[in-house]
Amino acid sequence: MKPFCFALDQIINSENASMHPMDIGLIRGYAVFDFFRTTNYSPLFLKDYLKRFTSSAKKTHLSLTLDTKQLESVILELIKKNDLKEGGIRMVLTGGVSENHFSPDKGSLYIFCEELLLPSPEKYNKGINLLTVDYIRPIPEIKTTNYALPVYLSADWKSKGVEDVLYHFNGIISESSRSNIFIVKDGLISTPKENILLGITRKRILEIEPTIVVRDISLQEVLEADEVFISSTTKRILPITQVDGKNIGKGIPGDITKSIFEKFLSLEKESAY
Template sequence: MQQIYLYQNRLIPLTQVHISPEDRGYYFGDGAYEVFRVYNGILYETEAHFTRLKKTVDALRIKLPADHTALTRQLEELVRANRLQEGIVYMQITRGTAPRVHAFPAGAEPVLMAYTQPLARPVATMEKGISAVTTEDIRWLRCDLKTLNLLPNVMAKQTAVDHGTGDVVFHRSGTVTECSASNMMIVKNGVVRTHPADNLILHGVTRAVVLRLAQSEGIPTQETPFTVEELLQADEAFITGTTVEVTPVTSVDGKPIGDGRPGAVTRQLQQAFEAAIPTA
């Protein structure tokens, strides 16, 4: 079965998708993107993803070609066309095609593209956890915008690979922000803590889901900064994200977090997340 893409407002085979070499996404990373999770053929937390996308494109001054309702319908058609049950939908929109100049080009039409990718749930890593390594966060100061400028995150992920760990933990002068493609949370004395949703972190959809689930489970939460030292002294740690769900972090910089095993609060939140997954 040939992969079907959403290109502008049409569903077409991959072989018919043609991206111009003058697309500003290619020149400048001038665009935004979203990654939607699909469970049992159903798009998950769609409204939250589109709210974040709208925030990013508004900040970038790129106009979406259709509203939330129409785009959701198109993505649902894309999922059905590719018979996707478990996986992701990647969608991006660039400022459009124009000769290479830094200023916004007059008359450029935004280019939207989306595709699906089968992806199993991260069962093994959620069960046993991952290790991580810390690195200084020297990215720009609008990490809340989900733009195509991801080279710092790519370099960070490679740092994790080079160290034989599952991810990096970014920090700014010792204050933990997030990870290469996920949000960071710790548990201390039964309280879940995570960095505030400001300009220094991506406002993760799964992050918001987990904080909401914690409230429903009676688990106290605090959106307050914490340091690398506090991370190393935490009882538990875990990351949240569209593709990682709720994944325990069992060691950082070679030092165990708590007893070096996934903790009770993390397990409780994993179970709550599991129960919230939509069924067909």
């Protein structure tokens, strides 16, 4: 964590930030967050992330005392104070301390800056492996802090050569634990439409490639796809070359995935705040 953060109502030294031990963000796991990157001191796609964060707060009945302009001002000040040229910024709004220790109350807002490590060149060049899991993330349209299942499962990912999970239910896929997913078959790109977080990177990919079809996708279609890739803030566009240890297509990153990645990198440069 970088030296300065925003905690409760002001920018302070990060080591002095604290949360009440009875906050339901801690004892019930009820909180929302969002995360975005900076490049050359500019927060990428900031307005999109702030819109999603404020929407998450409203949908989860959490009180957010700062409006988007005030949040933006705090973020820009944190970037300056932390000299955050290339890094990550995390916004967290907790469920608060309630009388019954269960229902949402006035929560606490935290914004802090982090070092950020993007995937290694090897992962972009060779692709990664996902492990399928029968699961739907609770209230998937909201970016909550509830990552209990994938964190639990991650204990043996390294030994299995797995990067993350792919959720599916009744034969239909939804998302990875921290990413949206796309498949390519016979030149046509598709991405799931339900039980997903509407990712900001996903949104940009849909703008880059307006012919992408948003629909239900079966797990079998993933296994039979020519190419598969995931998208997220921290991964950008990352090729999936194996699912459950089985090769996708030729088992190497495909040309369409590479093309979208290059277009997204260009969009990043154009869209710096």
